[in-house]
Amino acid sequence: MRRALIATVAGACLALTACGGGGTATATPSSGTPITIGVSVSLTGDFSSDGPALQKGYDLWAADVNKKGGLLGHQVTMKYVDDASSTTQVVTNYENLISSDKVALVFGPYSSLLTKPAATRVDRLGYAFPEPAGGAPSVFALGLHSLFFVQPAAIEDNLVSYTNWLLSLPADQRPKTAAYATEDDPFTQPQVDKAKSLLEAAGVQTVSYKVYPAETTDFTPLALKVASSKADAVILGTQVPDAIAFVKTFITQHYNPKTLIETAGPDQGASYSDKLKANTEGIMVPAGWASGSQAYGNPTFVSEYVSKYGGSAADISADSAEAYSVGQVVDQAATKAGSIDNQKLIDTLHSGTYQTVQGPMGWDSVGKPQGGVGVFVEQWQNGTAVFVYPSTVAAAQPEYPKHDWQ
């Protein structure tokens, strides 16, 4: 009896697995009918600051595309589901969006941490997965043909421009020592580790290297450790809370490195600067997008954003621009393919170059950005974040060494 029961349950599991695995879940909508695009966003939890910024970018794109007649004639409605920044909830959300809600397309969530589990499930369900924020090496290691990371470069290369700039300085001005601290996160750590290896190879001595758990809430001891190293250059793998906490501790300790870069935080506009005021001066961040850029559609994006959400161009989070880019890419691919069928979109996105507010980009077979413009170095100067490197895009000279805290 017991064996029969186990066999029945196992059989049911197998049947369910077979039903859920592979294949496109929906037929392509007929011409002119409205469509829904599904997104799992982090409205609560660790990424609850980035989730709404992502949502704003998607909403702005949807409004734009509808204004010009829709996505290949289909009026677009966005459907958002909160994933609470949870790696399990994000999978459930995409499963429901595709299988139950029958959305026509899906766009990606925030962070590599959430993109990785979601991408595997979305791929199994036969959908294209253009995504704005999952660029860690572990995401591309999945080997998914349906994934497209819509940023100018893979995450691990984010600090390469910065290290190039440091190493381009005259030898007597170049930092002799560097301190590193990074969150144990697939977005931050690969960037910091690559920068560390590049600088060490060039003779910059590592005087401190710390990796801290993502759930850390008290960053002061870590910042004290970095400050005590007295390093010339400080490279931090941060999100918003730790980016602010490190700087505040450096200020209290009267520790002012010659150069300071944070992987995220300084790119969040007023959300960052209103906590640090004038002390943002000289702080750098790798950025693929700047509000003042003249890239494809960017001036329109910026003016529409300010008109819809208020504030100024400096208040716009890069997350919003990255999300908007996802829509731009899909729009161009749909036009090129003459269809919004997911398989056709996947095939089309693997060829050619697409224009976005972050600049042009294309992808290799696993969705890694190829041949794009790369990630630049942005620096806060006089209350605004401006591109300072490379010189081809620079709006100002890099401030080096950075000014003392105020």
Next chain:
Amino acid sequence: MTLVLEAAVLGILTGGVYALMASGLTLIFGVMRIINVGHGALVILGAYLSFVLWRNLSIDPFVSLVVTMPVMFVLGVILQVVFIRPLKTDREALSVLVTYSIALGIEGLLGYFFSSNYLQITAWYDTASFPIGDFRITYVYIYGFLLCLAILGAIFLMLYRTTFGGAIRATMLNRTAAQLVGIDVDRVSAIAFGIGMATAAAGGVVFGITNTFNPGSHYDLISRLLTIIVLGGLGSLRGAIIAALVMLVIEDITAVVISPVWASFVFFVILVAVLLVRPQGLFGLRVRERL
């Protein structure tokens, strides 16, 4: 060596703030035998209240406690009367569900009014510091610690030098016996819950100056506060203070000497070791429960 000393001093100062936040939690458990998992959300609510007064009326965050602590006290009394008092059976289990619902409600309301953007209260003393030997101490940690001493001192005085404090201690020792000798335990419970909320407001203001916060920040906070009161002994105010100091000092020293990755691990090893020897925590009372 300087760094270790600096981490130890920092651990003591921040430990004081955690002690303040945990004191309300342990007081509530002691009096009502309920685990208030919404306590972290109430601390964050306190931070938001001070943030509003600071941003809109330019009231210094510490001065804003004159307003926020009474407001939170009244809110605590209302919450206790409306949500906790009706629980007549299986209070310990049901209280977890009820207080978790309160936490979710507060998180939702804060998200609606303030969005999920990270906020922080800023004041001149959050980055100003003074030297002690080879390192510098930020004023806000000193002010936070002094606030902790003042409020915890007031609570101890109230508990051990007033008739009402005697009623609270009697209720903590034996709720049924306290009722039998004529103590209005419902009133004691409501006021104790209010006091717990008022301490949450005080802890919240320091938390809001030293950390960025958003409506979801309470999850990390409550897990740390629960750990503190388990180590200190559920219901023990003295235990919560000692445990908070021990936790923060150990974590901070481990973070700078070994690695931040090991900071929580080392603390939990000590927690498990203590619980093996003293299952009731450092200062908790061993209670024989009817099975």
